Amino acid sequence: MRRPLLTLACAFAALASVFVTSGTAMSETPLHAAAAQDDVAAIQRLLSAGAPIDARDGSGATALLVATHTNNVNAAEALINAGADVNAKDNIKDSAYLYAGARGHLNILKITLAHGADLKSTNRYGGTALIPAAERGHVDTVRTLIDAGIDVDHVNNLGWTALLEAIILGDGGQRHQQIVELLVEAKANLNLADGEGVTPLQHARARGYRKIERMLVAGGAR
Known part of the structure; x- marks a missing residue:
C-alpha cells in the first residue's frame, strides 16, 4: 500500500507546485x-x-x-x-x-x-491612500485625494503623516517638492512631528532639501 500512497502524495505535491510557480491561487x-x-x-x-x-x-x-x-x-x-x-x-x-x-x-x-x-480606510501600516501616494511621488494622485477631502494630517502606525513620508522617504526632487507644495496649500499641519518629536522642517533640513525647507518656512513651519 505504501507505493500507491507515495505516488498519490507525489501527484498532489506536483499539483501544488504548479499553482505555486504560476502564482495562481487555487x-x-x-x-x-x-x-x-x-x-x-x-x-x-x-x-x-x-x-x-x-x-x-x-x-x-x-x-x-x-x-x-x-x-x-x-x-x-x-x-x-x-x-x-x-x-x-x-x-x-x-x-x-x-x-x-x-x-x-x-x-x-x-x-x-x-x-x-x-477616504478613512487604512492599509496594513495604518495609513490612508494619501500617505503612500505622497511617499512615491504620485503628484496627480495626491492632488486628487486632497480634492476628494482626505485627511491630510492622518498619522500612520509609524507616526508619520503624508508630509513626513514625502520628506523622509522621498528624494527631495521635483515631484516631492510639488507634493509638499500641495500639502502646504491644503493646510496640512506643518509642525506635526513624528513619533520621536522630529518635525517636517527638521527632516528637510537634515536631508538638505532646501526648496522643501523654504516652502515649509514660508508656510509657517518651525
Whole structure:
C-alpha cells in the first residue's frame, strides 16, 4: 500500500507546485482570470451568468483588486459599474481604492472615488491612500485625494503623516517638492512631528532639501 500512497502524495505535491510557480491561487475564479486579462466581454458574460462579483481568491483579493493590480482600467470600470465593492480588502488589507492610490493608478482611483471609496480606510501600516501616494511621488494622485477631502494630517502606525513620508522617504526632487507644495496649500499641519518629536522642517533640513525647507518656512513651519 505504501507505493500507491507515495505516488498519490507525489501527484498532489506536483499539483501544488504548479499553482505555486504560476502564482495562481487555487481558489481563483473565472472572473478573476477575466479581470487579470482586462477582458470586459468575459466579465460581463460571467456576471450575467451569476458569478459572485466580490468572490475572493487565495490571497483574499476580489476580481476588482486583481484588475487594479495590473492597472486594467477597462476591467476595473466594468466591475465597479456592475457593483463591485471598491473598499473590499484582501488578506494584507489592500483594497482597489487603497492600491490604486498607493500605486498612482489614477483612472481607477477616480472611478473608486466616484463609487463610494472610503477616504478613512487604512492599509496594513495604518495609513490612508494619501500617505503612500505622497511617499512615491504620485503628484496627480495626491492632488486628487486632497480634492476628494482626505485627511491630510492622518498619522500612520509609524507616526508619520503624508508630509513626513514625502520628506523622509522621498528624494527631495521635483515631484516631492510639488507634493509638499500641495500639502502646504491644503493646510496640512506643518509642525506635526513624528513619533520621536522630529518635525517636517527638521527632516528637510537634515536631508538638505532646501526648496522643501523654504516652502515649509514660508508656510509657517518651525
